[in-house]
Amino acid sequence: MISAPALIEALAGEGWYVQRDAWTAQDCAALLAELREHDAAGRLQPAGTGRGAGRAVRADLRGDRILWLDTHDGGPATRGFLAGMQALGREINAALHLGIAEYEAHFAVYPPGGRYVRHLDRHRDSDARLVSTVLYLNPEWDESAGGTLHLWTTQAHSVEVVPRAGTLVTFLSASIAHEVQAATRERFSIAGWFRRRAALPF
Ligand code: OGA
Numbered sequence: 001m002i003s004a005p006a007l008i009e010a011l012a013g014e015g016w017y018v019q020r021d022a023w024t025a026q027d028c029a030a031l032l033a034e035l036r037e038h039d040a041a042g043r044l045q046p047a048g049t050g051r052g053a054g055r056a057v058r059a060d061l062r063g064d065r066i067l068w069l070d071t072h073d074g075g076p077a078t079r080g081f082l083a084g085m086q087a088l089g090r091e092i093n094a095a096l097h098l099g100i101a102e103y104e105a106h107f108a109v110y111p112p113g114g115r116y117v118r119h120l121d122r123h124r125d126s127d128a129r130l131v132s133t134v135l136y137l138n139p140e141w142d143e144s145a146g147g148t149l150h151l152w153t154t155q156a157h158s159v160e161v162v163p164r165a166g167t168l169v170t171f172l173s174a175s176i177a178h179e180v181q182a183a184t185r186e187r188f189s190i191a192g193w194f195r196r197r198a199a200l201p202f
């Protein structure tokens with residue numbers, strides 16, 4: 001179970017939170033099974049960086065392949081995950097009044113050697129992303145395999161998160177820079193963002 005009060009307090013304070021048992025092993029296994037099925041069917045695509053004219057696929061900067069989650073086409077585990085995160089978004093809003101209006105998320109598979117260089121999740125031309133989330137899906141993970149997430153909690157200090165199933169990382173999209181280290185094995189996760197309603201397009 002997600003510990004919403006602790007998560008909310010941490011977001012309001014330091015701006016980041018790591019909970020190791022936010023999702024059960026059983027739910028993570030079901031999510032991983034759905035992810036593997038999509039992957040076997042060839043539905044994941046190389047991830048890009050940037051938006052609009054700035055968009056590019058650069059495996060040296062970002063090595064994962066992704067599939068956006070969809071309430072309509074998703075399996076029961078995917079739908080349950082989205083419902084749980086939407087409930088969390090409502091709790092965050094009620095406490096912090098961030099103006100969260102939606103949640104978007106994608107499955108991600110980092111192949112061995114794949115990494116994501118240090119970055120912020122908020123796009124340069126859009127302030128829609130408020131809070132980032134990452135749920136890990138590998139049922140076991142030996143630290144010697146690499147693949148940790150480095151979160152720069154201040155300019156000079158980072159914490160390392162081991163990508164083990166059930167661990168949920170939450171942080172402010174605008175301010176917490178982070179980096180995915182390359183691993184020696186496949187690394188499975190769901191990255192997501194609580195967003196405010198985008199301003200009217202021109
Ligand atoms: C991302 C990201 C972190 C992770 O997809 O933007 O930073 O640990 N993912 O997978």
Ligand code: MN
Nearest residue numbers: 119120121178
């Ligand atoms: Mn990121």
